[in-house]
Amino acid sequence: MSLRQIELEVLRYDPEQDDEPRFQKYSVPCQEEWVVLDALNYVKDNLDGSLSYRWSCHMAVCGSCGMMIDGEPTLSCKAFLRDYGSKIRVEPLANFPIERDLVVVLDDFMSKLKRVKPYLIPKQHKPIADGEYRQTPRQLKLYKQYTLCINCTLCYAACPQFALIPDFIGPAALALAHRYNLDSRDGGRAERQEEVASHEGIWECSFVGACSEVCPKSVDPAGAIQQMKIASTVDWYLERLMPWRNK
Amino acid sequence: METIQTDVVIIGAGGAGLRAAIALAEADPGLRIALVSKVYPMRSHTCAAEGGAAGVVKPDDSLEQHFNDTVGGGDWLTDQDAVELFINEAPKELVQLEHWGCPWSREDNGSVAVRPFGGMKIKRTWFAADKTGFHLLHTLFQTSLRFDNIQRFDEYFTTDLLVADGRVQGCTAIEMRSGMMHQFQAKAVIICSGGASRMFPFTTNGSIKTGDGTALAYRAGAPVKDMEFVQYHPTGLPGTGILLTEGCRGEGGVLRNKDGYRYLQDYGMGPETPIGEPVLKTMELGPRDRLSQAFWHEQKKGKTIETQWGDCVYLDLTHLGEARIKERLPFVHDLAKSYLGVDMITDMVPIRPVVHYMMGGIHTDINGAAGLPGLFAAGECACVSINGANRLGSNSLTELLVFGRRAAESAVAYINGGDKTVDAGAANDRAEASRARITALFQKSGGGETTSGIRREMTESMESGAGIYRDEESLKATCGKIAELRRRYNDIELHDKSNVFNTDLFQILELGSMLDLAETVAASALARQESRGSHQRLDFTERDDSRFLKHSMAHYQGEGPPRIDYLDVTITKSPPGVRDYSGDHK
Numbered sequence: 001m002s003l004r005q006i007e008l009e010v011l012r013y014d015p016e017q018d019d020e021p022r023f024q025k026y027s028v029p030c031q032e033e034w035v036v037l038d039a040l041n042y043v044k045d046n047l048d049g050s051l052s053y054r055w056s057c058h059m060a061v062c063g064s065c066g067m068m069i070d071g072e073p074t075l076s077c078k079a080f081l082r083d084y085g086s087k088i089r090v091e092p093l094a095n096f097p098i099e100r101d102l103v104v105v106l107d108d109f110m111s112k113l114k115r116v117k118p119y120l121i122p123k124q125h126k127p128i129a130d131g132e133y134r135q136t137p138r139q140l141k142l143y144k145q146y147t148l149c150i151n152c153t154l155c156y157a158a159c160p161q162f163a164l165i166p167d168f169i170g171p172a173a174l175a176l177a178h179r180y181n182l183d184s185r186d187g188g189r190a191e192r193q194e195e196v197a198s199h200e201g202i203w204e205c206s207f208v209g210a211c212s213e214v215c216p217k218s219v220d221p222a223g224a225i226q227q228m229k230i231a232s233t234v235d236w237y238l239e240r241l242m243p244w245r246n247k
Numbered sequence: 248m249e250t251i252q253t254d255v256v257i258i259g260a261g262g263a264g265l266r267a268a269i270a271l272a273e274a275d276p277g278l279r280i281a282l283v284s285k286v287y288p289m290r291s292h293t294c295a296a297e298g299g300a301a302g303v304v305k306p307d308d309s310l311e312q313h314f315n316d317t318v319g320g321g322d323w324l325t326d327q328d329a330v331e332l333f334i335n336e337a338p339k340e341l342v343q344l345e346h347w348g349c350p351w352s353r354e355d356n357g358s359v360a361v362r363p364f365g366g367m368k369i370k371r372t373w374f375a376a377d378k379t380g381f382h383l384l385h386t387l388f389q390t391s392l393r394f395d396n397i398q399r400f401d402e403y404f405t406t407d408l409l410v411a412d413g414r415v416q417g418c419t420a421i422e423m424r425s426g427m428m429h430q431f432q433a434k435a436v437i438i439c440s441g442g443a444s445r446m447f448p449f450t451t452n453g454s455i456k457t458g459d460g461t462a463l464a465y466r467a468g469a470p471v472k473d474m475e476f477v478q479y480h481p482t483g484l485p486g487t488g489i490l491l492t493e494g495c496r497g498e499g500g501v502l503r504n505k506d507g508y509r510y511l512q513d514y515g516m517g518p519e520t521p522i523g524e525p526v527l528k529t530m531e532l533g534p535r536d537r538l539s540q541a542f543w544h545e546q547k548k549g550k551t552i553e554t555q556w557g558d559c560v561y562l563d564l565t566h567l568g569e570a571r572i573k574e575r576l577p578f579v580h581d582l583a584k585s586y587l588g589v590d591m592i593t594d595m596v597p598i599r600p601v602v603h604y605m606m607g608g609i610h611t612d613i614n615g616a617a618g619l620p621g622l623f624a625a626g627e628c629a630c631v632s633i634n635g636a637n638r639l640g641s642n643s644l645t646e647l648l649v650f651g652r653r654a655a656e657s658a659v660a661y662i663n664g665g666d667k668t669v670d671a672g673a674a675n676d677r678a679e680a681s682r683a684r685i686t687a688l689f690q691k692s693g694g695g696e697t698t699s700g701i702r703r704e705m706t707e708s709m710e711s712g713a714g715i716y717r718d719e720e721s722l723k724a725t726c727g728k729i730a731e732l733r734r735r736y737n738d739i740e741l742h743d744k745s746n747v748f749n750t751d752l753f754q755i756l757e758l759g760s761m762l763d764l765a766e767t768v769a770a771s772a773l774a775r776q777e778s779r780g781s782h783q784r785l786d787f788t789e790r791d792d793s794r795f796l797k798h799s800m801a802h803y804q805g806e807g808p809p810r811i812d813y814l815d816v817t818i819t820k821s822p823p824g825v826r827d828y829s830g831d832h833k
């Protein structure tokens with residue numbers, strides 16, 4: 001096992017003590033195959049028990065450990081030291097208020113998730129006794145990618161639009177709305193449109209695509225938003241130009 | 248102290264807790280439900296489950312077969328009334344989840360697909376690629392957002408149950424962002440706080456799985472059951488302990504020792520089956536306890552490969568081909584590649600047994616009622632006894648659903664069955680005592696012990712003394728060690744005095760939970776002088792039905808070790824028999 005000395009420069013902020021955030025340096029003996037989260041855990045266990053951050057699964061699926069690592073929104077459990085130099089800067093996710101150290105406030109994100117009605121609104125009701133809805137692999141594939149979001153909020157930290165306009169519903173929540181809209185079992189698109197097609201919804205997106213670039217699960221929220229814009233435009237034309245279609 | 252008046256508190260918002268919350272909300276839209284969790288619901292460890300959820304749906308399957316597989320898989324320590332109920336309700340729950348939008352993998356005709364799993368004689372495991380738990384959790388969480396009477400308390404750390412007049416009447420929890428203690432006064436409490444495998448050093452479990460809820464029920468006087476049964480999963484990635492799902496073997500993966508030999512045939516699971524044609528309940532599709540034990544023997548024979556992270560054998564999937572691996576096992580393909588640098592499409596993956604699941608937990612009856620009035624439990628923290636001495640893979644996710652709902656329904660029946668008014672004064676006294684305990688931690692200085700130090704000693708002692716194979720000497724050593732650590736625990740000093748997101752504090756509390764439960768594991772294992780399922784004694788190598796066809800019950804005794812007594816196993820139709828995983832079984 002080869003060891004490597006890494007210097008972590010970690011943003012610290014305790015609202016009870018600090019007027020403003022500061023950086024603290026830790027020199028950490030790391031193993032070659034470690035990720036940044038392992039290095040933070042080393043600090044916590046051996047150097048400084050007061051360092052606060054969220055983590056749980058260590059396998060890139062719980063979505064807890066997103067941070068800015070050398071300025072990029074990244075899951076710290078998937079940030080391999082081999083991909084970084086000997087100095088690594090770790091900060092809380094950008095565009096969110098800091099709760100403490102690397103922990104950010106997620107209230108706003110949680111309420112946005114709820115707003116887009118991210119649950120199945122069935123096209124037709126079916127009793128449990130009648131078994132499952134049929135859905136072919138092809139129908140599944142249509143929306144599958146958008147089910148993979150782990151709510152890590154890296155995309156919000158990367159989104160220039162969210163940085164400017166905090167009311168923007170944002171990439172992950174919109175992609176989730178799209179996921180249900182595309183599901184062959186769902187009939188709730190019209191209900192979701194109220195939020196999705198509002199001025200805080202898809203039209204706020206300027207299609208920079210930064211969200212899709214940082215997404216650790218290849219959800220491609222930018223693609224989802226783009227598709228929703230096209231669908232909403234089609235809606236608009238159908239309503240205005242062919243009103244008889246809605247009768 | 249802020250007081251939240253509610254009807255039911257659920258501690259834990261993983262698969263079991265969310266299922267319970269939805270069932271409560273559906274049962275009565277007027278019910279006030281408080282869902283308390285130390286992490287946001289979608290961070291709960293249910294998200295890590297990969298392989299699938301078992302339930303009989305296909306015409307070639309039958310409830311009776313699922314019953315037999317589960318009872319035999321559990322080495323007859325399962326309660327058969329609980330198993331029967333479980334398998335009957337399993338398919339309905341899985342369909343319900345489908346109706347809520349779960350993206351189950353499908354057959355070409357649009358029906359749900361099933362895959363083979365270890366110890367199951369028929370293919371009956373529903374799956375959503377290799378992220379079943381993730382999809383199950385997110386489907387439940389998103390569905391729960393429909394209900395306005397589910398009030399969530401995300402990032403609230405539960406510290407104690409409020410017990411007054413012999414009834415559970417709520418709990419206390421610290422709001423993590425402010426450090427403020429809150430009391431929840433309620434007519435009933437449902438604990439859904441997950442497993443406790445972090446008491447071992449090498450585990451598939453996330454950092455949050457420290458058994459807090461089980462420990463607080465235990466301390467409040469509810470017995471914990473069958474704690475000595477700890478499941479090692481045979482295929483963990485060395486170093487990190489990341490799981491490679493049993494689905495890998497379900498899809499046809501095989502295990503090889505350092506000579507490339509498929510060694511399972513030497514341990515009663517042969518004869519060797521042809522590559523690419525897995526046979527159910529044979530060889531690689533044997534149960535987890537047997538496979539992990541076979542590893543131990545290969546290691547003793549010097550047939551394992553040495554790696555920097557300890558001895559390993561190989562999981563070989565190379566014959567499956569890229570297309571199948573990418574369709575059915577995309578997540579573990581990525582995990583092995585990222586964390587170990589091995590591409591399973593072209594290379595064999597080194598793996599080793601890893602602590603995965605606690606069969607034991609808070610004792611409940613088949614309705615989820617625990618040993619104190621007003622207290623209910625479901626999910627991995629509970630032991631309703633469908634898993635017995637060895638859980639079959641893919642029964643657990645289904646268990647969360649079936650018993651999450653049942654616990655909720657019995658909590659409703661309990662509330663409606665007579666006056667359950669909270670004794671506010673008594674509850675408040677208990678809550679103040681709980682707060683005082685935390686305040687004392689903040690005020691104490693000196694002591695010299697550290698959380699990480701004691702945690703390391705605990706995990707090492709559990710692995711060396713209460714691991715895959717145990718004996719009297721090793722277990723006595725571990726019992727002694729844990730007792731010592733419980734004493735030294737009082738000398739841990741809290742260094743971080745902030746009220747805001749104080750993980751130093753929460754880690755101390757989590758360690759306290761693990762130590763209490765570790766002691767029940769070791770003590771129950773020492774008392775059980777037989778080998779059964781995952782509990783293997785080198786000094787008592789046979790199953791002994793005359794003495795131990797019984798559940799171990801551990802009762803909290805304060806600073807001393809637990810008192811252990813026994814409860815009869817419920818046998819309805821399957822008398823104890825031989826577990827046969829050889830290719831000759833019919």
Ligand SMILES: Cc1cc2nc3c(=O)[nH]c(=O)nc-3n(C[C@H](O)[C@H](O)[C@H](O)COP(=O)(O)OP(=O)(O)OC[C@H]3O[C@@H](n4cnc5c(N)ncnc54)[C@H](O)[C@@H]3O)c2cc1C
Pocket residue numbers: 258259260261262263264283284285286287288291292293294295296297298299300301379380403404405406439440441442451452453455456458459460490492603604625626627628640641642643644645647
């Ligand atoms: C890697 C892995 C793969 C698995 N694969 C499968 C599989 O394929 N099939 C299968 O059937 N089973 C599988 N299992 C087992 C199964 O996933 C778990 O047993 C199950 O998900 C546990 O769910 P739960 O709801 O009981 O607990 P969890 O999902 O762990 O949730 C526990 C909840 O309790 C809360 N909590 C805990 N302590 C406190 C506290 N002090 N205060 C407040 N809240 C608290 C947590 O915040 C969390 O919300 C797997 C397990 C692992 C680890």
Ligand code: SF4
Pocket residue numbers: 148149150151152153154155156171172175211214215216217218219220221
């Ligand atoms: S879309 Fe991707 S980056 Fe955004 S929250 Fe989901 S998983 Fe994370």
